[in-house]
Amino acid sequence: MKKLLQTAALVALSAFGAAHTASAEGERYVFIEHSPDSDSWWNTIKNALGNAEKEFGVTVEFRNPPTGDIGDMARIVEQAAASNPDGIMVTIPDFDALKGPITNAVERGIPVITVNSGTHEESEALGALLHVGQPEFDAGKAAGERAAAAGAETFLCVNHFISSAASTQRCQGFAAGLGVELGNQMIDSGTDPSEVKNKVLAYLSANPETDAILTLGPASAGPTIEAVKENGMAGEIHFGTFDLSDAISAALKDGTILWAVDQQPYLQGFLPVALLTTYNRYGVIVPHHINSGPGFITKENIEAVSAMAGVYR
Known part of the structure; x- marks a missing residue:
């Protein structure tokens, strides 16, 4: 854990000089995930992204391969990077297939936070600032x-x-x-x-x-x-x-x-936007990965969360 914290902190410090001068006006971020259009699970994350847009006054574009094809996802990452957004949030369903497009985005100077799928080690290998998700x-x-x-x-x-x-x-x-x-x-x-x-x-x-x-x-x-x-x-x-x-x-x-x-998907949408926004505006970033789960929902506590399923849970 100590090594993990040190690594993430060094990544944040090394990028500080470029990040802290970013303008707050017209900030645009791209969230890229791997599932097909038919997967409704991502509605909670879409809701979180919409709330984050309002909260921070930014624009967030949600993109995914319509059929869930990883090759299409890799091309979406390339296209997003070419559009020079203020930051990219991206899942890592296939490290080998996405390594090139994601590292290229990082090398272009675009701050990247990995989310949802992928490991802490894969996130670090890609040069991302940190990972928000469930191991x-x-x-x-x-x-x-x-x-x-x-x-x-x-x-x-x-x-x-x-x-x-x-x-x-x-x-x-x-x-x-x-x-x-x-x-x-x-x-x-x-x-x-x-x-x-x-x-x-x-x-x-x-x-x-x-x-x-x-x-x-x-x-x-x-x-x-x-x-x-x-x-x-x-x-x-x-x-x-x-x-x-x-x-x-x-x-x-x-x-x-x-x-x-x-795995609390709402956090996987809202937190990366909050983190990228504060990083670009003020040059600050948490020095470690964030685990959004796991937690367990059972018959004993389902009533407390069922009304929020698909929106916040």
């Missing part, structure tokens, strides 16, 4: 330990975005928390609801000894909820998920889902 392997491991405490030994990880390293890290962490190998317990479900549901039903039929299910967000959780209700396993199998949605909130309340890992 995905650690979050998965904490979830696996929770399932292990309930007696689970085998599981199904429903990975709806298998091309994202962060998604696989969640599954790997869950296996580590259970103390088992991931092996073939992760399936590539895709995002089509019918296909997700059918693949989950097929896996559970072929592997009736499965003790637990982990879904990685609303895109896979919703169809999986339908699957376990259809095959009679709802409330009988240890079912946990990442993130929140109306369907997940309802499943937490009725006991189909036992817990949801909360």
Whole structure:
């Protein structure tokens, strides 16, 4: 941790001379993420970005590859950098594919904060100021330990975005928390609801000894909820998920889902804008990465947060 703090502090100090002279007038930032247009999970982050625009008097452009193609995302990063914004916020779903475009942006003198997916080490290697997000392997491991405490030994990880390293890290962490190998317990479900549901039903039929299910967000959780209700396993199998949605909130309340890992996406949108704005205006930056999660939402506390799902949670 000490080395991490020192590294981030040196990055901030080395860039101070250029950053503190930036004008506050007409500041424009670009937020780039990796998911397709169909992924509604990002609505909370969009809300946070809109609030940050009003709070700080800046403009924030939200961009993503319409189909979730990482090659398209890399080109979006290149285009954003070429437009010379005052800062870029970007996810790291595939370090190798995005290394060139992101480091090029940094070399152009554009302040970069990485968000959501990616590790602290990857963020530093790209030259970013810091990372705001949830350590995905650690979050998965904490979830696996929770399932292990309930007696689970085998599981199904429903990975709806298998091309994202962060998604696989969640599954790997869950296996580590259970103390088992991931092996073939992760399936590539895709995002089509019918296909997700059918693949989950097929896996559970072929592997009736499965003790637990982990879904990685609303895109896979919703169809999986339908699957376990259809095959009679709802409330009988240890079912946990990442993130929140109306369907997940309802499943937490009725006991189909036992817990949801909360990475607090609102913070992943609002904080990077706040940090880049204060960095450009005053030359100050926090000297460390910011972990926005994990936290756990259960039946006991869902009422306190369900009304805010999709807006602030």
